[in-house]
Amino acid sequence: MTTKPIPDIVVGRLPIYLRALQRMAQEGRRVTSSQELGERLGISAAQIRKDLSQFGEFGKQGTGYNIEFLAQQLQNILNVDRVWDVAVVGAGDIGSALARYQGLNNRGFRVAMIFDSDPKKVGTKVGAFVVKDSAKLVPEVSKAGIVIAMLAVPASAAQTVADQLVEAGVKAILNYAPISLNVPQGVRVQYIDPVTHLQRMTYYLDR
Amino acid sequence: MTTKPIPDIVVGRLPIYLRALQRMAQEGRRVTSSQELGERLGISAAQIRKDLSQFGEFGKQGTGYNIEFLAQQLQNILNVDRVWDVAVVGAGDIGSALARYQGLNNRGFRVAMIFDSDPKKVGTKVGAFVVKDSAKLVPEVSKAGIVIAMLAVPASAAQTVADQLVEAGVKAILNYAPISLNVPQGVRVQYIDPVTHLQRMTYYLDR
DNA sequence: TAGATTGTTAATCGATTAACAATC
DNA sequence: TAGATTGTTAATCGATTAACAATC
Structure with missing residues (x-):
């Protein structure tokens, strides 16, 4: 029997739901509805219900969703009911x-x-951390069992570092370098490039 | 006669194409094909051709695309054949x-x-800039005719600042605060929250 | 010319929305 | 109970892919 996989576009919306729920909890709210959540997020109520229904039944007819409970469920689903160690490169x-x-x-x-x-940066402090030498990246990351990295090196170095991260066992890379990375199957990459976001908006701007 | 608008999802891919083309140009390349571009980006060749064909005919059968020419065209389309002033808040x-x-x-x-x-930050230097007082945000941004802002304040302040930016005439906001913003029609928002990107990946991670 | 690659059409695939019975 | 809201199905809508004639 094959279970059909959850569409990645649905997975991508769950963190948004979770973030909104955690904010509501912080505001002291106890329950919400797909409609209210949708209004906050600019997403249709039907879509939110459909998305959630892929994973189970979390609401009550007539009442809506218990915020704390739903947030907890989403954390489970997203595997963030724990704390992941992350390596920063750059x-x-x-x-x-x-x-x-x-x-x-x-x-x-x-x-x-x-x-x-x-070499001028290695050994200096950044926040609570002493900067380590990239030359030691592979052994250090593997030894620590780290599987998530944030990549903040120049575009020219990004692919090489990505290769090293993969070699070290990293399975998820958040890439701040403005370049597309090639990684083997089973390794995920997400991109953050402010300029691509800005350009997506200037398309709609006049002048 | 109504021209049908370009899907936003297509607009969102153009900056990625542009970025890859500029990189290729930098590498000294002169021509490319939808296939090569697709391989670099992990996008199908058919999709790239379809996307581009929404805006015109930029290639040559048998040859492909002139990199510099296509990059120029994409810059025109995205309105980045000029330099936009951006305000940073936070x-x-x-x-x-x-x-x-x-x-x-x-x-x-x-x-x-x-x-x-x-007040401890106002007047100090950050890079080449002297930090201005947020109390002056609306007049300063309007006076400068700035229509794009990057928002990097705490979540608790983000909506208030967004309202001020809108009041000042800003039409595009790149929001780094981990919260969904409500803005009037005609104002665009893009979100950058590293955590939502990371959570989208941890869904697929075991352990 | 022969080979390559575009631009485009039609077919497929997938995602969103509307609607409503179930039920709290 | 009456009102509200879920979970789900079917209908709609939109995006992607496959295929190929046109042509460089």
Whole structure:
């Protein structure tokens, strides 16, 4: 018997739902509805119900969803009911900001180490971390059993570093370098390039 | 007569094509094909041709696409054949990294000013900029005619600042705060939240 | 010319929405 | 109970892919 896989586009919306739910919980709210959630997020109520129904039945007719319960369920589904260690590669402005970023807290992630190849940076402190030498990346990351990395090196170095991360056993890369990476099957990459986002908006701007 | 609008999902791929073309140009390449481009990007050749054909005929049968020409055309389409001034709001780690980020250069954008509400930060330097007081955001941004902003303030302040940006005439917001924003019709928002990207990947990770 | 690759059409595939019975 | 809202099905809508004539 084959279970049909969940569409990745659905998976991609779950973190958005979770984020909104956690915010609502913080606001002291106890229940919500697909309609209210949809209005906050600009997503149709039907879509939210459909998405959630892929994973189970989390609501009550007439009442809606218990916020804390649904958030808990989403954390389970997304495997963030634990804390993942993350390696940051590149200790420039972006890498340093990531190493200090408090926004990872309570959301399933923690920076565990940061690397740079520049001898002037190796050994210096960035936030709570001492910058390690990129030359040691493969052994250090494998030894720590780290499977998630944030890549914040120049585009020219990104593919080489990505190859090393893969060699070290990393399965998920969040890439801040403005370049598409080639990785083997089984390794996931997500891209963050502010410029592509900006250009997507300037298309609609006049002048 | 009504021309049917280009799907936003197509618009969203154009910056990726442009980025790859500019990289190829930098590598000294002169022509490419939908197939080669697709292999680099993990997108089907048919899709690339279909996307481009929405805007015109840019290739030659048997030969492919002239890289420099196609890049130029995409810059025109995306309105980045000019330089847009961008306002950064928030001078914490992320805002500071953005203000110093060199990756905007030659891609259609330039940071023009940075704001923060913390009196300890106002007046200090971040990269080439003196941090301005957020209290002056609306008049300063309107006066400068700035229509694009990058938002890097805490989630708790993000909606208020977004409202001010809208009031100041901003039409495109790149939001780094982990919260969904409500903005009026005609204003675009793009989101960058590393955690949502990471969670989208941990769904597929075991353990 | 022969080979390659575009631009486009039609077919397929997948995602979203509308609607409503079930039920809290 | 009456009202509200879920979970789900079927219908619609939109996006992707396959295929190929046109042509460089």
